[in-house]
Amino acid sequence: MIMQTTVASTRAQAARYPAAEHEAGFTDIDIDLLRKYVPVLRHKLSAGQYLYHAGQPFQSLYLINSGFLKTVELADDGRDQVTGFRMRGDFLGAESIGLKTYACGAVSLESGEAWELPYPAMLTACREIPELQARLTAALAQEIRDDHAWMLAIGTLNAEQRVATFLLDVAKRYARLGYSARHFMLRMRRTDMANFLALKHETVSRVMSRLDDLRLISVERREVHVLDDSGLRAMAGMRV
């Protein structure tokens, strides 16, 4: 099955996929070195489970070892916004650094495993491992850039272009982890995609069907085949 990972193969996989130079994550940090300073706590996650809730005391960052999560911003009147999706090698919780409580929630969309990195210990480790501090800062900056890229997409693209852009982004991220960029399983519901893209789920559904009609992709519920990559890029408004 696509994207499936096992706990046993975990270390090997993490080593196999160094992050790209310009988008350095945590995966290219020596985990064994990190362990000397930070007690790494493993957490099994199941679908629908919260890794942390908005409002809960901020204590740790989390490194996703396997699985797939969404981060959700919550307004006091109940409005909510999916602010991103995270997969293996991504880390979570950094947006809440400097606060007493988490600013958003992180929900697992399938079973997986997250490694908890207590923040006070991380601070100590950052002093001992200069590279770690740089990685953490760079990862925060990258998150800002990702957010800005989506603000650009949502502010300037129509529904079809947003969905096309989203699919290409998902494909790219899967490819980075060594999976196929041409055939993958979406891990989230239409509602989650729609919320993230500032659309309604019916619109996403319709657009997906239309991309299918145009033979740019083939869709069967959550299973996606990219049939015409450059066509999809053209629709997304990208320069080839």
Add this chain to the structure above:
Amino acid sequence: MIMQTTVASTRAQAARYPAAEHEAGFTDIDIDLLRKYVPVLRHKLSAGQYLYHAGQPFQSLYLINSGFLKTVELADDGRDQVTGFRMRGDFLGAESIGLKTYACGAVSLESGEAWELPYPAMLTACREIPELQARLTAALAQEIRDDHAWMLAIGTLNAEQRVATFLLDVAKRYARLGYSARHFMLRMRRTDMANFLALKHETVSRVMSRLDDLRLISVERREVHVLDDSGLRAMAGMRV
């Protein structure tokens, strides 16, 4: 005149407005201490001038001493997105940490002054001033949270609510600098507001007129009086 500052009064003003605890900026860092490690270069800015362009080599962070700027994300096909507005005490360029070139552009919307902080020197300073590293990290995290808050607004609010939310945010930020939250001058064109809020300038204009009709504010081009703060909050969809 509202918001006007002079170079001479600069230091005193910066000292007068410590950032709120949960949104620590750079203003509460001892600038004189920082100067021991970082050569702070002053830059005068005039309206329309770029502090830095997207694509230009990344070398420095900037601390806004006076004036008002917008940050603009630029797509390769010409689409652009205003990702935020910055004023005194805010800093700029941090989103490009880890890159060879700036990821976005920063444009001054009025005359002002920015202090350039060369990044390599900042890294050194961070090692010598533990507090500085924490501030920088916290400020990056804060920027992520701000972006998420706007993603929430744009994803869940209609045009009227977005504009109301924007005006309240501007008012709050002016108030934090010691200016009136009830009477202020918008520094940006309708087009910039609209772009930031993922609307068209005609829509923003219409909404402003409507808020005026409803006696929530009075608008005269860029001059805004908040007449009914709680009414405006209600319109923004906030809990009182």
Add this chain to the structure above:
DNA sequence: CGGCGTATTGAATCAAGTCAATGCGCGTGG
């Protein structure tokens, strides 16, 4: 096998966009 959560599709509606005209202010130069 049944039922619930999720996805698809259609038809009607509407909020915001588009196109276009007019108005206002400010800065420049006669």
Add this chain to the structure above:
DNA sequence: CCACGCGCATTGACTTGATTCAATACGCCG
């Protein structure tokens, strides 16, 4: 000093892409 011109803002009329409401279908899990 005033007239002119240009950039910005406002407003109206019309269009449209996305939403809303509603019905139906699919598929997984218990």
